[in-house]
Amino acid sequence: MKCLSNQRVRLFLRHCSQHRSLLRVGKELHAVLTTSGSKKAPRSYLSNSLFQFYAASGDMTNAQKVFDEIPLSEKDNVDWTTLLSSLSRYGFLVDSMKLFVEMRRKRVEIDDVAAVCLFGVCAKLEDLWFGEQGHGFAVKMGLLNSVKVCNALMDMYGKCGFVGEVRRLFEMLEEKSVVSWTVVLDTVVKWEGLENGRKVFDEMPERNAVAWTVMVAGYVGAGFTGEALELLEEMVFKCGHGLNFVTLCSLLSACAQSGNLVIVRWVHVYALKTGEEEMCDHVMVGTALVDMYAKCGNIDSSMKVFRLMRRRNVVTWNALFSGLAMHGKGRVVIDMFPEMVREVKPDDLTFSAVLSACSHSGLVEEGWRCFHSLRLYGLEPKVDHYACMVDLLGRAGRIEEAEMLMREMTVPPNEVVLGSLLGSCSVHGKLEIAERIERELVQMSPGNMEYQIVLSNMYAAEGRSDVVDRLRGSMRNRGIRKTPGMSSIHVNGSVHRFSAGDRSHPRTKEIYLKLNEVIERIRSAGYVPHVSALVSPSEVDLEDKELALCFHSEKLAVCFGLLVTKPRTPLYVFKNLRICQDCHSAMKIVSKIYDREIIIRDRNRFHQFKGGSCSCSDHW
DNA sequence: TTAGGGTTAG
Known part of the structure; x- marks a missing residue:
């Protein structure tokens, strides 16, 4: 140590901080300096x-x-x-x-x-x-x-x-820099939509890779593949902006959001051509890939990337676990958990992912064990963990136990917890508890009608038409606030979007003819429309119920897929809301009769319909 | 020591 001057120590430490492999050496030097006095x-x-x-x-x-x-x-x-x-x-x-x-x-x-x-x-x-x-x-x-x-x-x-x-x-601002412009661009794309964002982009006096990335990712995330590709090619080939690891993460995350496998392929080919292996070795890019593949329906590729990664952090593990959860592979998550804790320290999100995996696979006892082990890892149960547990117990039909746990929470339950419990009450026909929960929810969020809709559907299922009429009448007077269901399907590199009862597609006529055929064929195979699961006051007239169900966006998307793809091609559909019970049972039969694998990603998870059953085993 | 795009849950 004698020969090391202070200046040298400083330089040496700076060098250590810049190279991951030298961190330990820096710490050792610290120890030596401390003991040598x-x-x-x-x-x-x-x-x-x-x-x-x-x-x-x-x-x-x-x-x-x-x-x-x-x-x-x-x-x-x-x-x-x-x-x-x-x-x-x-x-x-x-x-x-x-x-x-x-x-x-x-x-x-x-x-x-x-x-x-x-x-x-x-x-x-x-x-x-x-x-x-x-x-x-x-x-x-x-x-x-x-x-x-x-x-x-x-x-x-x-x-x-x-x-x-x-x-x-x-x-x-007197002197606006390119960063000032980019901040405006990003804000406008995020809050005022792509069109307004594009106006800002076109007005920019100068654009750099960040601005391009914001615009391209905006298009990718919203499902505008054509525009995204055009811009991406202009960015890279005309303007010479290479893709760095941040650009890659941003694009992959947008692909994950919209399920865009076309852009994923483009990015992959680009990375191979430019020989950016080290970029793919980046822990964040790897994690983005794990997440993207899982969210695009390909959990096997997600796992493959995960296993190939040389470095992984807690985010990587969390991404994998939540991917597995979405695919209903709770058992795999439970089995891999010990491996994870040997490698990284789990955090709050890990437990949310593990508990949600248990929930989507009906693993109640494993879920309890996991919930009780939180403190072993120095964590406190948070409201999200309670939400997962309440969801797990509720889905499994243990409604009273779920409510008891909810009442034990140290913080008051939020809308997620109560909403999940209400959903479980509806599935398991617990009207009395549902009434109580719904009152709490309406107090918490008076403008949200969805809870009243759930409750009125429960009354309808019990045949209490008097209550139903009263509830629905009041809802109609106040106007409903319900997110419209949208489904999109990717066919030959382009995205086709459908809303319920949509007639805007250029091939509408053929799609509705196909729909008629499908309904007829599945009916003769035993499909019965699930009318009690109905949904919105606009669909209250009984005779319209079955019709309304037929026109759900996911059915239209699947019919379009059946129409334009070769036999036995798997169909990938993305839905913004949770798939309804009727579509769920219809898809099972469609997958069998038409010998098609149908993969639907809904708001919560994946449903892989094959040969008459669904990968979720009806835990959803 | 410094601004903008980036991975995980619900």
Whole structure:
């Protein structure tokens, strides 16, 4: 150690922080420095080097510890801001915010860099209140003269959905940078839709890879494959913007959202051609692939990518587990859990994924065991975990047990918990409990009619037409607020979208003829329309009920698929809401009679219909 | 030490 000057120690530590493989060496050096006492070296100098090392390498526990050991008088505002930005970069957002408060209290100078960090944290947390306080402070200190601070502030408002404020700040900016434009673009695409977003994009005086990515991902996510491909090719081939790992993640995530396998293939071919293997080796890209394949219906590819990955983190595992959950593979998740805990420390989301996997597979006892083991991993059961447990017990028909657990919660149950329990009551015909739960839900969210619809359907199933008429009458008077069901099907690289009773498709006539044929054939095979599961007051007239069921969007999408694809081609359909019971039983029979595999991704999970049954074993 | 696009649940 004698030959190492302080300057060298600093350089060496900086080198260590930049190379993952040297992190351990840096820590060992720390240990040596601590034991050797290095009396000659000024302690604060070494502490400062060590602090920079830990902060840069993301070991925030040690960074914070070393930082606290440096006397206040020997820390300047750059040190404070380094800690602030590292906490934010490595995801310790609340700690970062607390640090900012401490900086103000200790009268540490807040410069433009610190302000940028603060707004970044507020944006990530979508904490408008704190962001507004920061805005006031920034105005007072004249920090808004910096375009970077303004951009960060606009981004904060954008992430919180305040498009007007973003535009106002943008107009006020004297020198708009390409980042300022990109913040506006991203905000507009997110909150005002693709068309308005495209207007901003076309107006931009200069575009870089980020702007292109925002626009392309916007198209991909909304299912506009043609526009996405056109733009993607222009971006890469005409403008020469290569895809980096962030672009890849962004595109893959958009593909996952819309189930777009065409773009996935394009991205894959591009990566192979440009020899970007190391990019595919990136843990975030790998995780995005695991997630994308699972969400696009291909759980085997998801698992294959997972096994090929050289590095995995807790997010990778969570992505795999939630993918398996969606595919009803709860047993696989339970079996893999011990392997996971040997590799990474599970977090809250892990338990949500495992519990939801149990729920989708009807594994009640395993679910209880998992719920009880939360504390073993240093976690407290949160409202989401309770929601999963209530869902699991409810689906399994153990409604009373589910309600008891809900009443035991330390925090009051939210809409998710109550809504899930109401759903289970409806499946298992528990009218009395349902009435109670519905009252609580209506109080919590008075404008939402869906709960009343569920309850009125339950009365209808019991033959209580007097109550049904009264409820539906009042609903009709107040107007309903129900998300319209939409299904889309991917055929030969393009997406076809259908809503219930849709007649806008160019091949409508053929589709409805096919629908008639399908209904007739499945009826003769034993299909009975599930009329009691009806759904919206617009469908209340009894004679219209069966008709309304026939026109559900997923049936139209499947009929279109049967019409235009070769025999035995699997059909992939994506639905924005949960598939209804009637469509579920109809699809089983369709899969058998037409010898087709039908894969439907609904809001919660995948249903793979094959040979007359569904992969969910009716746990949904 | 600093702004914009990025992986996980419901």
